[in-house]
Amino acid sequence: xxxxxxxxxxxxxxxxxxxxxxxxYSNSASQSFFWYRQDCRKEPKLLMSVYSSGNEDGRxxxxxxxxxxxxxxxxxxxxLSDSATYLCVVxxxxxxxxxxxxxxxxxKA
Amino acid sequence: GAVVSQHPSRVxxxxxxxxxxxxxxxxxxxxxxxxxxxxxxxxxxxxxTSNEGSKATYEQGVEKDKxxxxxxxxxxxxxxxxxxxPEDSSFYICSAPLEQNNYGYTFGSGTRLTxx
Numbered sequence: 430x431x432x433x434x435x436x437x438x439x440x441x442x443x444x445x446x447x448x449x450x451x452x453x454y455s456n457s458a459s460q461s462f463f464w465y466r467q468d469c470r471k472e473p474k475l476l477m478s479v480y481s482s483g484n485e486d487g488r489x490x491x492x493x494x495x496x497x498x499x500x501x502x503x504x505x506x507x508x509l510s511d512s513a514t515y516l517c518v519v520x521x522x523x524x525x526x527x528x529x530x531x532x533x534x535x536x537k538a
Numbered sequence: 539g540a541v542v543s544q545h546p547s548r549v550x551x552x553x554x555x556x557x558x559x560x561x562x563x564x565x566x567x568x569x570x571x572x573x574x575x576x577x578x579x580x581x582x583x584x585x586x587t588s589n590e591g592s593k594a595t596y597e598q599g600v601e602k603d604k605x606x607x608x609x610x611x612x613x614x615x616x617x618x619x620x621x622x623x624p625e626d627s628s629f630y631i632c633s634a635p636l637e638q639n640n641y642g643y644t645f646g647s648g649t650r651l652t653x654x
Contacts, residue, residue: 465642470629470648470650472631472646472647472648473631473645474645475642475643475644478642516581518642526584526643528574528581528582528583530581531581
């Protein structure tokens with residue numbers, strides 16, 4: 430079992446749709462969680478950190494469920510510019526960081 | 539915000555030659571830098587962790603003699619791919635922690651290496 434697993438997709442959605450990504454992690458001692466966005470042939474960019482209480486940033490909402498060991502990212506009112514690969518990132522302590530393989534999203538007009 | 543500058547962005551080299559990739563933290567001190575490799579449609583795989591003033595820590599399966607890492611100062615870490623072969627062609631990217639992990643990481647812009 431991979432330490433961090435994501436549905437690779439791709440997710441093909443129309444503009445304005447709501448789309449949700451899930452990510453599961455295997456190490457129950459994991460401490461920090463993030464969602465990154467990576468455009469084709471570019472470096473990953475931090476989208477948002479994920480907190481137990483859940484957090485929202487505009488159209489993006491992240492949730493953490495420690496009991497079930499998964500995190501989620503919800504994108505509302507999808508824009509064409511949201512098309513990218515979304516990486517689930519888990520820190521398991523110290524500087525040990527594990528990247529998921531990413532979920533590809535295509536938003537179409 | 540914190541920026542890591544990575545150069546070169548793209549390099550094509552002949553098989554058997556060496557390539558050096560530099561990562562500089564521009565407005566903060568990076569005592570630790572991480573080096574990743576990413577093959578097409580795959581996740582970032584951590585190769586090694588460089589620490590200023592000490593030897594780098596390599597992940598299992600990564601040849602330390604092939605991928606030389608030097609963290610010469612608090613703002614510069616370099617990765618040298620020695621005797622490069624076509625199978626070393628990949629996207630190499632560095633990152634530095636922003637602050638105690640809870641603030642994520644900042645990434646260099648990546649280096650696309652093609653060995654012909």
